[in-house]
Amino acid sequence: MSESTQVTAATTPEPAPAKKGKVPLSEGKRAERRLGLWLIAPAAIVMIAVTGYPILYSIWLSLERYDLHFPDQQKFIGLANYGAVLSNGYWWTAYGVTMFITIVSVIIELVLGMVLALIMHRTLVGRGLVRTVTLIPYGIVTVVAAFSWYFAWNTDSGYLVGSESAPLTSTWPSIFIIILAEVWKTTPFMALLLMAGLALVPEDLLKAASMDGANAWQRFTKVMVPVMKPAILVALLFRTLDAFRIFDNIYVLTTGQNDTSSVSMQTYNNLLKGLNLGIGSTMAVLIFISVAIIAFIFIKVFGTSAPGSDDGGKR
Amino acid sequence: MAEIVLDKITKRYPDGALAVSEVDLQIADGEFIILVGPSGCGKSTTLNMIAGLEDISEGELRIDGQRVNEKAPKDRDIAMVFQSYALYPHMSVRENMAFPLRLAKVDDATVQAKVNEAAEILDLVAHLDRKPGNLSGGQRQRVAMGRAIVRSPKAFLMDEPLSNLDAKLRVQMRTSVSKLQKQLGTTTVYVTHDQTEAMTLGDRVVVLRGGLVQQVGSPQFLYEQPANLFVAGFIGSPAMNFLPGTLENGALNTPLGTVTLSDRIRRLAEAANAPRELIAGIRPEHFEDAKLVEGKPGGSFTATVDVLESMGSDKYAYFTVEGETATTAELDELAADAGSTDVPASGSSIVTRLAASSGAVAGQPLDLWYDSDKIQLFDPASGKNLTYTE
Numbered sequence: 001m002s003e004s005t006q007v008t009a010a011t012t013p014e015p016a017p018a019k020k021g022k023v024p025l026s027e028g029k030r031a032e033r034r035l036g037l038w039l040i041a042p043a044a045i046v047m048i049a050v051t052g053y054p055i056l057y058s059i060w061l062s063l064e065r066y067d068l069h070f071p072d073q074q075k076f077i078g079l080a081n082y083g084a085v086l087s088n089g090y091w092w093t094a095y096g097v098t099m100f101i102t103i104v105s106v107i108i109e110l111v112l113g114m115v116l117a118l119i120m121h122r123t124l125v126g127r128g129l130v131r132t133v134t135l136i137p138y139g140i141v142t143v144v145a146a147f148s149w150y151f152a153w154n155t156d157s158g159y160l161v162g163s164e165s166a167p168l169t170s171t172w173p174s175i176f177i178i179i180l181a182e183v184w185k186t187t188p189f190m191a192l193l194l195m196a197g198l199a200l201v202p203e204d205l206l207k208a209a210s211m212d213g214a215n216a217w218q219r220f221t222k223v224m225v226p227v228m229k230p231a232i233l234v235a236l237l238f239r240t241l242d243a244f245r246i247f248d249n250i251y252v253l254t255t256g257q258n259d260t261s262s263v264s265m266q267t268y269n270n271l272l273k274g275l276n277l278g279i280g281s282t283m284a285v286l287i288f289i290s291v292a293i294i295a296f297i298f299i300k301v302f303g304t305s306a307p308g309s310d311d312g313g314k315r
Numbered sequence: 316m317a318e319i320v321l322d323k324i325t326k327r328y329p330d331g332a333l334a335v336s337e338v339d340l341q342i343a344d345g346e347f348i349i350l351v352g353p354s355g356c357g358k359s360t361t362l363n364m365i366a367g368l369e370d371i372s373e374g375e376l377r378i379d380g381q382r383v384n385e386k387a388p389k390d391r392d393i394a395m396v397f398q399s400y401a402l403y404p405h406m407s408v409r410e411n412m413a414f415p416l417r418l419a420k421v422d423d424a425t426v427q428a429k430v431n432e433a434a435e436i437l438d439l440v441a442h443l444d445r446k447p448g449n450l451s452g453g454q455r456q457r458v459a460m461g462r463a464i465v466r467s468p469k470a471f472l473m474d475e476p477l478s479n480l481d482a483k484l485r486v487q488m489r490t491s492v493s494k495l496q497k498q499l500g501t502t503t504v505y506v507t508h509d510q511t512e513a514m515t516l517g518d519r520v521v522v523l524r525g526g527l528v529q530q531v532g533s534p535q536f537l538y539e540q541p542a543n544l545f546v547a548g549f550i551g552s553p554a555m556n557f558l559p560g561t562l563e564n565g566a567l568n569t570p571l572g573t574v575t576l577s578d579r580i581r582r583l584a585e586a587a588n589a590p591r592e593l594i595a596g597i598r599p600e601h602f603e604d605a606k607l608v609e610g611k612p613g614g615s616f617t618a619t620v621d622v623l624e625s626m627g628s629d630k631y632a633y634f635t636v637e638g639e640t641a642t643t644a645e646l647d648e649l650a651a652d653a654g655s656t657d658v659p660a661s662g663s664s665i666v667t668r669l670a671a672s673s674g675a676v677a678g679q680p681l682d683l684w685y686d687s688d689k690i691q692l693f694d695p696a697s698g699k700n701l702t703y704t705e
């Protein structure tokens with residue numbers, strides 16, 4: 001709805017006729033809305049400056065041939081970079097690895113996080129201690145944690161491997177170690193989000209379910225999970241988006257060797273190592289699009305309530 | 316359908332709180348029994364122990380003669396209606412009501428038939444496919460009832476099922492609950508702290524105080540023969556009037572003056588070894604405008620009407636009588652429960668129910684009569700009713 005017509009309507013004494021069946025806003029509502037726009041303006045401007053500009057700039061770069069090794073060959077080439085990336089085997093391998101790590105680690109995190117959340121929710125004695133202990137991995141800087149996993153699995157120093165084997169030098173063992181590091185690190189976060197959801201399940205509802213004849217598992221699957229579904233979906237959304245952009249664990253553990261590179265690693269390699277701004281930006285834009293699609297699926301298909309929307313999830 | 320027996324049931328919470336103490340109760344098959352008492356007296360705890368939602372610390376609970384202390388709620392075949400209704404928000408009304416049947420693995424056709432039958436009884440047919448969140452309070456309440464009745468359990472337990480409804484709806488639902496219970500003939504334990512519900516609904520009422528059973532009996536019996544001060548003050552609305560009194564040679568001396576007790580009461584008091592100092596209780600309806608009473612034995616006094624409420628069929632007149640007030644632990648607790656501790660007592664306030672033809676006028680003095688045969692005498696130390704007869 002256009003702001004200008006509203007402002008002129010405000011000066012006329014009679015209420016503006018409703019267009020296209022829209023109920024005309026009252027004077028107070030309109031003033032409130034104007035005030036609201038003014039109040040968010042500074043934040044919106046900062047947001048646009050720090051996120052909008054880089055996004056637009058990378059989209060622009062992705063449409064150019066721009067390799068810093070050959071700066072004089074810079075040229076607008078349309079979608080050619082996209083063609084190059086999307087027909088590249090390395091990109092698709094990285095994409096597959098990223099998807100695999102994302103899906104497997106998020107599923108494991110969900111299951112473990114739920115178990116932890118239930119334990120934390122039910123613990124009566126030493127609740128504070130239990131919660132603190134569970135949250136330790138999440139409090140450790142990712143790179144530090146990644147290095148400790150690296151040293152644990154490294155052939156020379158590793159206390160988790162024998163001196164013969166070298167899991168970090170072959171693809172699948174590496175990927176599972178990466179997943180392990182991810183899961184270890186972010187399960188507490190998942191548990192925390194899920195615990196907030198558990199608190200939303202009224203005690204009476206579970207009592208009613210016991211009276212209705214449900215055993216513990218049925219109470220969990222038929223009452224608890226459906227009621228806390230909005231919280232579960234939000235947790236999944238956050239973790240999926242996060243996991244899809246996985247970088248530091250891979251960087252430290254394998255530096256992307258042996259086909260363990262993620263899309264973020266690929267982007268980093270092209271952009272900052274290869275100094276190919278065109279291709280790098282193209283990859284960044286593709287990640288952006290993938291993330292947007294994931295978010296879209298979660299919100300539209302699963303009915304996740306986007307953080308900040310007032311309605312508590314579609315029912 | 317079942318007989319439920321509570322045999323010296325005690326509940327001690329892990330934090331040491333003694334919520335229910337040695338409750339003995341025999342609930343007959345098909346009986347509608349009410350647990351009533353002020354907040355925190357252990358009503359919900361008792362109900363939850365019958366349901367199996369709380370462990371029983373001591374004593375034995377028997378359903379149809381079988382000990383069920385160790386049985387899980389789902390194996391007791393009892394349905395419960397919660398104050399919050401506890402409807403599953405993600406299920407439609409139909410699914411909510413079908414839930415217990417589905418868990419019991421009842422076949423589809425039977426489930427549909429039973430749900431439809433319950434919906435018919437509870438007038439929910441038009442709402443079967445709606446979500447609980449979109450229903451009114453009364454409708455939600457009926458869904459909760461529906462979920463309880465579909466599987467024809469041995470007993471219903473209801474924890475203040477009507478207290479979230481507005482006054483008018485509560486009266487309506489009270490009648491429907493009563494009718495429904497009569498129709499189904501299912502043993503029902505109903506918790507309330509509303510003494511009107513207690514009086515109107517149940518076959519028998521159990522008055523609890525601080526986890527102890529004070530008295531069990533039919534509503535009328537509890538009203539006429541309260542076992543102690545607490546029950547006397549709790550049952551009845553407006554409440555019984557209490558006055559400090561002294562008993563001398565068969566005459567009772569209270570701030571209302573001296574009255575000769577009837578032979579019946581005198582004999583009862585003697586038999587109970589009544590102390591000299593005691594508390595006299597008189598129900599509001601045992602007062603009358605002195606002009607309308609002729610020749611009946613009783614006491615009389617004159618006081619100024621503070622407030623007059625005309626109910627149409629009769630009039631409530633409020634007075635303040637100078638002098639000492641009756642105070643005991645029981646009465647203080649009752650006052651606290653009624654939220655009337657803030658009244659600065661410069662004297663006892665008295666509520667009377669007078670005939671509509673009374674000429675009482677607010678602010679004017681009025682001659683009043685009270686029935687000396689209906690006075691109840693209580694021991695201030697133990698709270699026991701000295702005029703109690705089985």
Ligand SMILES: Nc1ncnc2c1ncn2[C@@H]1O[C@H](COP(=O)(O)OP(=O)(O)OP(=O)(O)O)[C@@H](O)[C@H]1O
Pocket residue numbers: 328329330332333334352353354355356357358359360361508
């Ligand atoms: N989980 C608990 N742990 C410890 N004490 C409890 C617990 N639940 C209840 N109590 C105590 O037990 C006593 C009885 O509680 P209960 O809930 O049975 O009261 P009630 O009669 O249902 O009161 P209300 O009318 O307010 O619902 C109270 O003194 C309460 O503080």
Ligand SMILES: [Mg+2]
Pocket residue numbers: 358359360474
């Ligand atoms: Mg209660």
